[in-house]
Every structure is written in structure tokens, then in C-alpha cells.
Amino acid sequence: MNIHRESPVQIRTASQEQVEAQPVLVALTGQPNVGKSTLFNLLTGLSQHVGNWPGKTVERKEGTFVYNGTTYRLVDLPGTYSLTANSAEEVIAREFIIREQPDVVVVLVDAAILERSLYLVAELLSLSVPVIVGLNMIDVARQEGVQIEPEVLQAALGVPVVPMVATKNLGVRDLLETVGRVVGGEIPYAPKHPQIRADHQEVLEGIEKLIAGCVPDPYPQEWIALKLLEGDREVTRMMQECLPDERWEQVHDVLRAHDDALVAVASGRYEWIGRMIRAAVTRPKAGQIGLTERLDRWATHPFWGLLVLAGILGLIFWLTYTIGAPLQDLLDTYVVGTLADLARAGLAEAPAWLMDLVADGIIGGVGAVLTFLPILVIFFAVMGVLEDMGYMARAAYVMDGFMHLMGLHGKSFLPLFLGFGCNVPAVLGARVIESRRARLLTILLAPLIPCTARMAVIAFLAPAFFGSAATLVSWGLVLLALVVLALSGVLINKTIFRGRRAAFIMELPLYHLPNWRTIGLLVWQRSLAFLKKAGTLILAVSVVVWALSVLPGGEIETSFLAQIGRWLEPAGRLMGFDWRLMVALLTSFIAKENSIATLGVLFGSTGLTAGGTGEGAGLAETMAAAFPASTALAFLVVQLLFVPCVATVAVVRQETGSWWWTLFNLGFLLVVSWAAGVAIFWLAGMVGV
Amino acid sequence: MRNRSRTPRAATSQNSQNQVVPLSAMHAGEQGVVVDLAGGRGLLCRMASLGFTPGAEVTVVQNFGRGPLIALVRDARIALGRGEAGKIHVRR
Numbered sequence: 001m002n003i004h005r006e007s008p009v010q011i012r013t014a015s016q017e018q019v020e021a022q023p024v025l026v027a028l029t030g031q032p033n034v035g036k037s038t039l040f041n042l043l044t045g046l047s048q049h050v051g052n053w054p055g056k057t058v059e060r061k062e063g064t065f066v067y068n069g070t071t072y073r074l075v076d077l078p079g080t081y082s083l084t085a086n087s088a089e090e091v092i093a094r095e096f097i098i099r100e101q102p103d104v105v106v107v108l109v110d111a112a113i114l115e116r117s118l119y120l121v122a123e124l125l126s127l128s129v130p131v132i133v134g135l136n137m138i139d140v141a142r143q144e145g146v147q148i149e150p151e152v153l154q155a156a157l158g159v160p161v162v163p164m165v166a167t168k169n170l171g172v173r174d175l176l177e178t179v180g181r182v183v184g185g186e187i188p189y190a191p192k193h194p195q196i197r198a199d200h201q202e203v204l205e206g207i208e209k210l211i212a213g214c215v216p217d218p219y220p221q222e223w224i225a226l227k228l229l230e231g232d233r234e235v236t237r238m239m240q241e242c243l244p245d246e247r248w249e250q251v252h253d254v255l256r257a258h259d260d261a262l263v264a265v266a267s268g269r270y271e272w273i274g275r276m277i278r279a280a281v282t283r284p285k286a287g288q289i290g291l292t293e294r295l296d297r298w299a300t301h302p303f304w305g306l307l308v309l310a311g312i313l314g315l316i317f318w319l320t321y322t323i324g325a326p327l328q329d330l331l332d333t334y335v336v337g338t339l340a341d342l343a344r345a346g347l348a349e350a351p352a353w354l355m356d357l358v359a360d361g362i363i364g365g366v367g368a369v370l371t372f373l374p375i376l377v378i379f380f381a382v383m384g385v386l387e388d389m390g391y392m393a394r395a396a397y398v399m400d401g402f403m404h405l406m407g408l409h410g411k412s413f414l415p416l417f418l419g420f421g422c423n424v425p426a427v428l429g430a431r432v433i434e435s436r437r438a439r440l441l442t443i444l445l446a447p448l449i450p451c452t453a454r455m456a457v458i459a460f461l462a463p464a465f466f467g468s469a470a471t472l473v474s475w476g477l478v479l480l481a482l483v484v485l486a487l488s489g490v491l492i493n494k495t496i497f498r499g500r501r502a503a504f505i506m507e508l509p510l511y512h513l514p515n516w517r518t519i520g521l522l523v524w525q526r527s528l529a530f531l532k533k534a535g536t537l538i539l540a541v542s543v544v545v546w547a548l549s550v551l552p553g554g555e556i557e558t559s560f561l562a563q564i565g566r567w568l569e570p571a572g573r574l575m576g577f578d579w580r581l582m583v584a585l586l587t588s589f590i591a592k593e594n595s596i597a598t599l600g601v602l603f604g605s606t607g608l609t610a611g612g613t614g615e616g617a618g619l620a621e622t623m624a625a626a627f628p629a630s631t632a633l634a635f636l637v638v639q640l641l642f643v644p645c646v647a648t649v650a651v652v653r654q655e656t657g658s659w660w661w662t663l664f665n666l667g668f669l670l671v672v673s674w675a676a677g678v679a680i681f682w683l684a685g686m687v688g689v
Numbered sequence: 690m691r692n693r694s695r696t697p698r699a700a701t702s703q704n705s706q707n708q709v710v711p712l713s714a715m716h717a718g719e720q721g722v723v724v725d726l727a728g729g730r731g732l733l734c735r736m737a738s739l740g741f742t743p744g745a746e747v748t749v750v751q752n753f754g755r756g757p758l759i760a761l762v763r764d765a766r767i768a769l770g771r772g773e774a775g776k777i778h779v780r781r
């Protein structure tokens with residue numbers, strides 16, 4: 001390995017050669033729903049890398065492209081309404097701009113909501129980086145009757161303004177030309193700085209004097225003073241550490257006397273924006289009713305809105321069952337099954353344990369991951385379409401009332417609902433919730449939603465035990481799971497989160513046609529990320545559980561897994577379980593359907609093939625003879641509420657970013673499922689089932 | 690809550706019919722101007738960055754008297770919980 005003799009850090013304000021040698025760093029920013037990802041995908045395509053910001057569960061997207069012989073590195077910053085530290089997104093966006101000092105910041109604004117979009121621009125202009133405004137969606141603005149003169153706006157702001165329609169690839173070339181000219185210094189860059197309202201100017205100057213010389217390096221002093229005045233949490237904490245105690249006391253006194261400055265600073269920015277755009281924008285008297293308003297009469301209506309939502313959800317399930325489930329079976333039979341057979345044939349000469357490890361342990365584990373894919377792809381696509389069209393916010397709006405009961409708000413509804421298909425997209429879908437607390441609670445509750453795999457186990461066992469009442473029992477079990485979910489929500493919210501609830505305030509974006517490129521890339525990236533991150537963990541756990549089930553003797557009845565099951569039997573006896581049922585629960589950790597395969601082995605059902613449906617009636621009948629209905633009911637309840645499959649656990653870990661919360665979630669579900677199982681067993685015994 | 694009442698609009702448009710009400714009390718279709726915001730710092734900051742600042746014109750798009758409501762501010766449709774809407778004081 002080479003040793004770096006020079007410091008690898010290069011100074012950015014370097015000579016022309018260095019600028020050419022390394023790619024130009026462009027940060028892309030903008031408020032949510034301004035078409036940022038459309039532009040990002042258009043420019044970077046499949047060259048993008050998706051990951052997380054260090055230490056955060058916020059998606060970090062970066063990609064490269066070449067234009068006019070220059071290589072550009074484009075970093076997509078999280079969409080934020082402002083740059084004040086309210087959430088991780090805002091801190092990430094501004095820290096990147098301040099610390100990494102990109103060569104250019106491209107900020108997209110929505111021409112149809114120009115005033116509000118420019119709020120972020122006003123904040124960006126206080127930072128010392130060149131800003132280019134991409135005036136996106138001018139077509140939508142024109143439809144709404146709003147005429148904007150970009151040249152006038154450009155003159156008013158003092159920064160380049162490029163009109164564009166990213167979805168139609170209009171104006172993107174101009175934007176890139178402008179980026180090149182700003183980086184090359186061809187455009188004199190003289191931004192107008194937003195002025196704070198006169199009544200706070202003196203206070204601001206006072207603070208600036210007090211902190212002078214104590215502001216840590218890359219931060220502009222004036223910006224720090226402004227953020228202190230706005231009461232920004234992160235900046236306040238930082239300056240409290242950096243300032244000598246008595247100086248901090250002085251600053252603190254000033255801030256306390258002006259604790260209303262936040263609203264004054266914000267309205268000052270809007271007044272400034274108002275002056276900037278007064279000349280550039282002409283608009284008719286509002287009056288015509290747009291598409292969004294017409295659709296919203298139905299989509300956000302307290303009654304019709306619920307019907308619309310129910311219809312859409314019905315459609316999602318129809319898609320899942322008619323396309324996803326058969327695909328899943330095909331993959332399982334033809335791809336996974338064929339691979340396992342091939343491996344067995346290829347390893348026929350090898351020791352038996354190696355053949356089993358490859359065929360059952362590894363291919364079985366990979367297969368479990370692979371068969372998830374069709375359903376995941378459908379869910380990611382549907383989520384993407386609904387989000388991109390602007391419907392997601394409406395669904396959250398109409399469900400807000402119900403979700404309130406659990407200390408959640410409307411945005412948690414769709415992710416949780418997706419859990420009925422599969423818990424994995426439910427956990428991943430919780431990303432749309434901004435408030436960390438609400439996101440965490442949604443993730444913790446998601447595994448309590450009965451997914452299709454759990455329902456499959458119930459559908460297999462219920463008829464054998466309950467005959468014609470099986471449908472009723474199944475519905476009752478789903479209802480029970482939802483009641484447990486609601487109660488858990490109330491409980492966790494009241495105890496751990498102390499009843500605090502995230503404020504419900506969010507934008508309902510204009511409806512527009514979905515952009516297939518954006519959705520396609522989203523599905524691609526999400527699926528890939530799942531395969532990579534979750535796949536490795538699932539594979540590892542599958543191999544471990546497989547090993548436990550065959551070691552040391554090669555038979556599951558005498559394996560370590562069976563020993564663990566026997567050891568756990570006392571806990572199971574309270575529900576009437578024997579060790580075999582405990583082992584079945586343990587193996588359901590890999591995939592919920594495994595319970596049935598395991599029971600098949602343990603109850604000596606003949607003609608059993610892993611994952612196949614050949615075990616059929618024989619197993620269910622054997623079990624019905626071996627256990628009373630109360631035990632069966634308890635087993636189904638535990639199966640429904642038990643620790644989720646390893647894929648779900650993997651994404652819970654990934655999305656909470658914490659093993660602590662993951663383990664808490666597992667522990668919580670263990671306790672809840674066990675308690676519910678015991679309660680049902682005794683209740684059923686009492687009424688004499 | 691705020692001890693300084695020097696909103697410029699308050700001085701110029703002193704009309705006895707103009708009463709200040711919470712946004713949650715406005716009916717669908719009604720228009721008004723934001724006078725004041727209440728609430729914790731985090732909520733204030735979100736409301737302000739979404740466009741609810743003193744002087745901003747607001748139109749209520751939907752309000753069924755219970756549950757969340759929708760308001761149009763600075764050309765953007767914003768959905769607010771009833772509690773949050775109650776913290777925005779509007780002169781109609």
C-alpha cells in the first residue's frame with residue numbers, strides 16, 4: 001500500500017488546473033415537491049450512488065455526469081423548507097453547504113408556488129456559496145395563469161435564474177451552461193442579501209459584535225448571529241460551547257429579550273421576497289378552478305376521501321395477489337427449486353453436509369430473500385406512483401383522525417397499511433414521516449400488522465382445527481392483531497414518548513402525472529438496497545438457523561434447535577405448547593412460512609419437500625389430533641404477533657439506525673405475543689373450546 | 690403573548706368589522722390575513738417557513754368543523770391539524 005506523502009485534502013479555491021483535475025462539486029437543493037429528484041435522475045441516471053448520510057437515516061444520493069468535457073459531481077441534498085435546525089434533513093443540507101463548500105448550489109424553485117419556494121433561496125443567499133436558481137415547472141405556472149419574467153427575477157435577486165421544465169427536459173441544458181459559466185467565473189456573481197427587518201437590525205448587529213472572533217471556522221459570522229436570533233437549536237448549542245461563559249451570558253440575555261425574533265426574521269424574509277418578485281410576476285385575479293382543486297373535492301373529503309383511499313388500497317392488494325403472489329411462487333419453484341436441485345446434482349460427490357449447507361442453508365436463505373422481491377417491487381412502485389402524483393399527502397390527510405388515537409398522525413397510515421402485504425416495505429415506507437419520534441413508533445408497530453406470509457400459515461392451519469369456523473377465526477385473529485397494534489401504539493406513546501405528538505402540518509402538493517423515470521429508478525434503488533443490506537443479514541441468519549437445525553446429528557429432532565425448543569418448553573407450556581411448536585416458532589424467524597415446513601418435519605409428515613405444498617392435509621390433521629383447539633388458537637395468536645421475520649428485523653435495524661431500538665422491538669413483540677398467547681389459551685380453556 | 694404590537698397592517702386597517710380569530714374557526718372559502726402565531730419554537734419555525742407569517746394572506750379551502758383542515762397560503766395548499774390551526778391567529 002502506498003503512503004500518502006502529501007495531505008490528501010485539497011484546497012478548493014485553487015488554480016484552474018486543479019479545478020479541472022477534480023470534478024466540479026454541485027449541490028442540488030430545493031423545497032420538497034419541486035422536482036428535485038426528476039432533475040437529479042435526468043442528469044445522473046444509473047451513475048448514482050444511494051446511501052445514507054453518516055450517522056443519519058436520511059437518504060444520500062450522489063451521481064456524476066459529464067457536460068462539455070467537464071465532469072460534475074452532483075449531490076442531492078434532502079428537500080427542506082428552510083435551513084433552520086428542525087429535523088435531520090435541514091442540518092444535513094446546511095452542514096454540507098457550509099463545510100463542503102460546493103462549487104455551485106443549484107436550488108430548484110416551483111414557479112407555481114414561487115413566493116414560498118424562494119424562502120429557501122433567501123436562506124441560501126446568506127451562505128457564502130454561489131447559488132443558481134432553477135425556475136422549475138414554468139409550464140404548470142403558465143397553466144395557472146402566472147407569468148414570470150426570469151430576467152427581471154434574475155436582476156432582482158442578483159443570481160442567475162434559469163427557467164425550466166425538468167419533467168420535459170426543457171431548460172436543463174441552459175442550467176448546465178449557467179453552472180459552467182458560474183464555475184468558470186464568466187458570470188459576475190453579486191447576490192442581493194435579504195435584509196432583516198429594521199426593528200431587529202440593531203439586535204442582530206449587537207449579537208454579531210458579541211460573538212466576533214469566536215465563531216468556528218467555516219461558519220459565516222453573520223449567518224451564525226442570524227440563526228442565534230432565530231433560536232436555532234444546533235447553532236445555539238455550538239455557540240454556547242465556543243463562547244467564554246460571561247460572553248455567552250450576554251448573548252443569552254439579548255436572545256431572551258427577543259424570543260419573538262423567529263417570526264420577525266421569517267416575515268422579514270417574506271417581505272424581501274415580496275419585493276423581489278413584485279416586478280417579475282404578473283398574475284390574473286385568482287378565480288379559475290384548477291385540476292388539483294377539483295380532484296381534492298373528492299380526495300380530501302372526510303367521507304369520499306376514505307372511499308377513494310379504500311379503492312386505491314383495494315387495487316394495491318389486487319395487484320399483489322394477481323401479479324405478486326404467482327410470481328413469488330414461480331420464483332420459488334423454478335428459480336430457487338432449480339438452483340437447489342442443480343446444487344445437489346453438482347455436489348453429489350461432495351460430503352452430505354456440504355450439499356445440505358449449499359442447497360438448504362445458502363440457497364434456501366437466498367431464496368427467501370429472492371421470493372420477497374416481486375411483492376417489494378410492486379409496493380415500491382405503487383408507493384412511488386402515489387407519492388410522485390401527490391396523492392400520498394391526501395391519504396395522510398384523510399386518515400389523520402384515526403391515527404391520532406395512537407399518538408401518530410396521518411402520514412403513518414400508508415406505511416402501516418403496506419404491512420398487510422409485507423412488513424418490509426412498511427418499515428421502509430416509514431421514511432416519509434419527518435418527525436423522528438413518529439417514524440420510530442411507526443417502525444416499532446409495523447411488525448404487528450399480519451403480513452401475507454403469516455396469513456398463509458393461518459390459512460393452512462385454521463381449517464384443520466376450526467373447520468367451517470376457520471374464516472371467522474382468521475378474521476378474528478386479524479382484528480385481534482389490529483387491536484393489539486392500537487393498544488401498543490397508545491402504550492408506547494404514553495410511556496416512552498410521554499404522550500407527545502408530532503405537529504400535523506404538511507403541504508398538499510399539486511397533482512401531476514407520475515414521472516416513470518423517477519419511479520423506475522426509485523424501485524431499482526430500493527430493491528437493490530434491500531437485496532444488499534437485508535440480503536446479507538438474512539443469508540447469515542438462515543445459515544445459522546439451518547446449522548442449528550441439523551447439528552450435531554443431522555436430524556432436527558436431536559438438533560441444537562430442538563434442544564433450545566425443549567429448554568423453552570416451560571414458557572410454552574403455559575399456552576399448552578410442546579417443544580415442537582416452540583421450534584416451529586423459532587424457525588419462522590427466517591420466513592413465516594417456515595413454521596409449516598418445520599411442523600411437517602417434526603410431526604413426521606411423509607412426502608415433504610421444503611417449501612412445497614405437498615405436506616397438505618396430513619400434517620394439519622396430525623396436529624389437530626395432537627393438540628386441543630385452545631392450544632391451536634394460542635399458537636396462531638403467537639404466530640401472528642411473534643417476532644417478525646429476519647428480513648423485517650434487518651430493515652428495522654437499518655431504518656432505526658440502532659440496535660437498541662431493534663432489540664427493544666424484538667423484546668416487546670416477544671412479551672406481547674407470549675402474553676396474548678397465554679391469555680387466549682386460558683380464555684379458550686375457560687369457555688371450553 | 691407578544692408585548693409589542695407594531696404590526697404595520699394593524700395600524701392602517703383599523704376596521705371594527707375585522708375580528709381576529711384562530712384559523713380553525715374560519716369557514717371554507719373565507720379569506721384573512723395572519724396576525725400572530727403561537728406555539729413552541731419548532732412549530733413556529735415550521736409554520737413560518739411554510740408561509741404562515743404575520744401579513745400573509747390565507748384562504749381556507751376546506752374546514753368541516755372537526756379534524757384537520759386545508760388552507761391556501763402563498764399559493765401552497767397546507768394541511769394542518771385542528772390544534773395547529775388554532776395557533777394561527779387571522780384577521781378576517
